[in-house]
Amino acid sequence: MTMTHDKARLLRLATYASVATATLLILVKLGAWLVTGSVSVLASLVDSLMDVGASLVNLLAVRWSLLPADEDHRFGHGKAESLAGLAQAAFIAGSAVFLALEAVDRVIHPQPLAQLGVGVGVMVFAIGATLILLAFQRHVIRETNSTAIRADALHYATDLATNSATLIALAGAFFGFPGLDPIFALGIAVFILYSAVQIAREAVDLLMDRELAPEDRETIQTVAAAVPGVRGIHGLRTRRSGHTPVMQMHLELDDNLPLIAAHAICDQVEAALQVEFPEADITIHQDPRSLGVEG
Known part of the structure; x- marks a missing residue:
């Protein structure tokens, strides 16, 4: 059986929406980090950079997975989605390690934060944009049961947690607790790494032909x-x-x-x-x- 035209269209739209959202968030977070100097905002920015890379891999993998079976791939190209999941896990794990190192450095060498209102506004915008994308991705997952989109949605769900934690850290700095900034960044890194492991596990299960539930x-x-x-x-x-x-x-x-x-x-x-x-x-x-x- 092949995927219907409507479901294939939904998959493509989901990948385009993911890349577009991540690109937009990179631009606004870059501006916020340059203005505030917050390591939590930097953590969120790096996460969005990883999102773009992962989403581009996802876009290419979904397009490949939708190709019909041919003489060299009699069972189709569906496992391209699982390969995309592994690539996403690698991207996300790399970002988690980078963030952890940055957070530890900021704990050892604290720096003052500036223009916190700008950072708060940007993070509120990021949370709203991520919620809209997640709602659309959930709809696509219900319709297609796509592994690649499920992995994409999982790491955007971690983004939601990342953005929320960053917002709390900025609010703490605003009220006189700047030490919360690197601590929250470190917590974000741990959470992101955990998400990478979950994505990799699901992708490996599919590549290893694990039985259905x-x-x-x-x-x-x-x-x-x-x-x-x-x-x-x-x-x-x-x-x-x-x-x-x-x-x-x-x-x-x-x-x-x-x-x-x-x-x-x-x-x-x-x-x-x-x-x-x-x-x-x-x-x-x-x-x-x-x-x-x-x-």
Whole structure:
């Protein structure tokens, strides 16, 4: 099965929106950092720089993943999304290490902050822009179940935490607690690193063909077993390639069933499964009931 035109369009729009938002935030945060000298604002700026790099990788990977199957890639290009997830994790982990080093340096060598009102205004703007992007990404994830967009949304969710922490740090400096600035920056770095690990774990699971969730496997077996003529199911194997769930199974059918009737039952099972998993790639092997799991 291939992704519908509408879902492919949503995926492309999500990648364009991500790059555009990150670019806009870089410009406003750069101005805020130059004016305030806040290491928390610098932390948020570096995070946005990483966002642009990750989002550009994401854009290219999604475009690649949407290419149809060809002679060299018979199962399509869906795993490009997982590769993008790993790239994003690397970007995010790198930014976390940089931020931690900057925060420690600022703790050791504190510096005064200036024009805090500008920094606060910029961070409020950044939070609003990020919330709008996240709302759109959540919609795209519901419609497409895209791994790449889910990874993108996860690191923008960390941005939301980053921007909020930066806002709190600036407010603390405004009220006479400048030491909060590097402490919050260090906390942001730890949180970003944790997010990178989560993104990498999901990408590795997909690249290593991890089975679908237990509830999905249970649904597959329940749906298949409910089709008239199916006497049993065994050898179920599942994985995900990009947005496409892949499933293979053996159906146990009556021994003397004509081939054309057996084929019709398999077609019914496939149709029933695609109601639950519309874009699934399904392979069914027919076994005589008397052979059972030995087939």
